[in-house]
Amino acid sequence: MSTLTTPPAAPGAGVSLLSRSLPRWAPAATLAGSAAVVAAVLVAVGAFGLAQWTVLSVLLFAVTITAASASVEGGRRAKDRLVTTLVYVCFGLAMIPLVSVLWTTVQNGVLRLDPYFLQTSMRNVLARDDAGGAYHAIMGTLIVTGWATVISVPVGLMTAIYLVEYGRGRLAQAITFFVDVMTGIPSIVAGLFIAALWLQLFGAGNFMGFAGSCALSVLMIPVVVRSSEEMLKLVPNELREASYALGVPKWRTIVKVVLPTSIAGVTTGVMIAIARIIGETAPLLVTAGFTDSINFNAFDSRMITLPVYVYRQISQGGQIPFERAWAAALTLIVIVMALNLLARLVSRIFAPRTGR
């Protein structure tokens, strides 16, 4: 046996691992202190306002905590404090529009959002009448979006399956390229495309809900393809091989192993795609048109959806149309949120179980 060599001294051996640090309450105290100081100064110079108070407090806080940290804890921790502050500030900035939009919508929307509004159409209602609702637009939204989903999900999902499971070489590359291009098509162009197609097929003035659905499909299909493709790629190859090794043909492997394993992600992707198109206005204006009446038939005459309804009301001017517009906007947000919850439920139910 050779003698054991003594291990080389670790760098900085003998130096304590402990280092000085600010107490845990330091950030909170500094923030409170900064806010108080800024408030006092602003009041003293007679320029107090919520905006300047917030901005200056945060600035003072960032400077103080960084300086304090630099003197007590050293450079690395000081940078950490500064960047942490920065990240929180950015998060706050990002939240402002979100909260503001929600707040404004709820505030203005609840004025008119009641069972009457949800159950009445605008038929025989004058714009300024204290009456009328969005029932026809809610139904139109559900029908037009529903048909768009019925078209887009099979097409998009099968395209994704082709790309992941079968696609090789030129054709697959071309499809990927065109899907990318489609993702970037302005929605009004999709609308005009379908409008032109309808003009060719049925002649002028033939608005119908289904035309709107087709226009929305042009926008929805690439989103479905992209998200499903990512989800199918996440399915481990080992599962496909396990299935092949049992003598299972490829198509059954896809239908019974690959799709069930990825169903949660695919569902989420579809829901995101629906959320993306349910708020479209422009392509529907030129394809489905608008109407004040209830129409359940997507294949005959005009059909209105909530975004178009909002646009119509706002463009009429006046307090009551304004309130109707916000109420419809709130309804739309609620529908999207309900769909999202539904999607979560679906993926929860289908998600692979580990049992651990």
Added chain:
Amino acid sequence: MAKRIDVSGLNVYYGAFRAVEDVSMTIEPRSVTAFIGPSGCGKSTYLRALNRMHEVIPGTRVEGKVLLDDQDIYAANVDPVAVRGQIGMVFQRPNPFPTMSIYDNVIAGVRLNGRRMPKAELDALVERALRGANLWNEVKDRLNRPGAGLSGGQQQRLCIARAIAVRPDVLLMDEPCSALDPISTLAIEDLIAELKTEYTIVIVTHNMQQAARVSETTAFFNLSAPGKGGMLVEMGDTNKIFTNPDKKDTENYITGRFG
């Protein structure tokens, strides 16, 4: 059940790269044949060529003949899906289907193929396969729990149960124990010893003791040259290969001088 495999002049290519060079061998029924050799010498590739599993990787190509008893599995109108139904495979990492319960995993071969069977028959099949894989006693009370919730060793035995539930003639195992602890490894080795009474078993292993313990015949693969594909160096009775091999390379590998 339990068929002989006769391989002659088998070459396997990944694109232009010849990963397996001109291998010929006979694999006896109702016995265990072990493949040993350094990493990257084409054992997995060769094994997968025995049930046409390599075909799922694009760009692969095979030359040569593989006879299952008297049928050439590479003959013109042979369906690879049918071949895989007769020659099952167990993989290195346990891969139970995550969406299925233990019960459904075992009958996956039936279900995925869309075959219908009365419930009683399915129950019997599940019990038989799980008993065959020495797993029945551990899971009989939780057949409806997810297969992915078992330990690694149990998962691997579940995969073996799944493979034998379709009643193949041959079972190919690619390093089935390399992801498992010693206790689970012993359980699988015991299982292999029982299964060989009914099946033709081929096992790839990096563990010499394991090859010596479980197999009747051992085949030693090696790279034909650095950067080239693998070839069969020597094949014979396990005792002979481990005590008195004909080739110097085999002896060096077995005594741990390289690889």
